[in-house]
Amino acid sequence: MSASTLTLLIVGTGNVARALASRFAKTSHQVVLGSRDDETGQHVAKELGVRGGAATSFVAEADVIFLAVPFVNLSETLDGLGNIDGKTIVDCTNPLTSDYMQLTVGHSDSAGEICQRLAPRSKVVKAFNAIFAEVVSADMSFGAIAPQVFLAGNDAASKDRVAALVRDLGYDAVDTGGIECARYLEPLAELIIQLAYVQGLGTVVTPVILTASGASPDNH
Known part of the structure; x- marks a missing residue:
């Protein structure tokens, strides 16, 4: 499927939203950045060289909506977007404690599943939750290995x-399964947070799944 000339609405003004907006702005896609209020959206968007304003004003034209907001604001954010029926929604959130050191949801549920329940007539894809904003914004090189973005939906x-x-960002996409697999992608995000901040590796790390050369995907 070609993803050319899509309109991407990035909802949020933090590091993740800024990273996604700045990287996608270098592709063929039309990028708009949305905030809860028009003035903040316009200000941040101007810094990034894209259109911006109140998120709700861009929903109708958006082909894909990225939710790059704190998980605690997920419900409020979805409510504020208006009619998102049928839209592809990318949930980038992680249900983290205020110090980022633990998850607040897990085992039998996930932020991704909660997002899908809150937007039952939208098509939610969990993605970009387990890659640091710094990796995305700086377009870091990892040699011959491309960074991976894990998807669930x-x-x-x-x-x-x-x-x-x-793939338009030069990354590999890894389909992990249905939206319930967000239960495993969100702990993965916490793992790289632990490696970055507790073990001191910094935010230049990113997880990848490697397949042995010549191996069949069906081999166990």
Whole structure:
């Protein structure tokens, strides 16, 4: 599936939102940045060289909506977007404690599943939650290995669309399964947070899944 000339609405003004907006702005896509209020959205968007303002004003034209907000603001953010029926929604959130050192949701639920329940007529894809904003914004090189973005979602067409966007950034997309697999992607995000901040590796690390040369995907 070609992902050319899509309109991408990045909702949020923090590090993740800024990183996604700045990187996608270098592709063929139209990028708009949305905030809760028009003035903040315009200010941050101007810094990044994209259009911006109140998120709700861009929903109708958006092909894909990225939720790059704190998990605690997820419900409020979705409520504020208005009619998102049928939209592809990329949930970039992680349910973290205020010090980022623990998850607040897990085992039998996830932020991704909560997002899908809050937006039942949208097509939610979990993605970009387990890659640091610094890796994205700085377009870091990892030699011959491309950074990976892990996807989870129930709608195959929406996952294909998001996977194509991932590849437009020069990354590899890894489909992990249905939206319930967000239960495993969110702990992965916490793992790299622990490596970065507790073990001192910094935010220049990113996880990848490697397949042995010549191995069949069906081999166990």
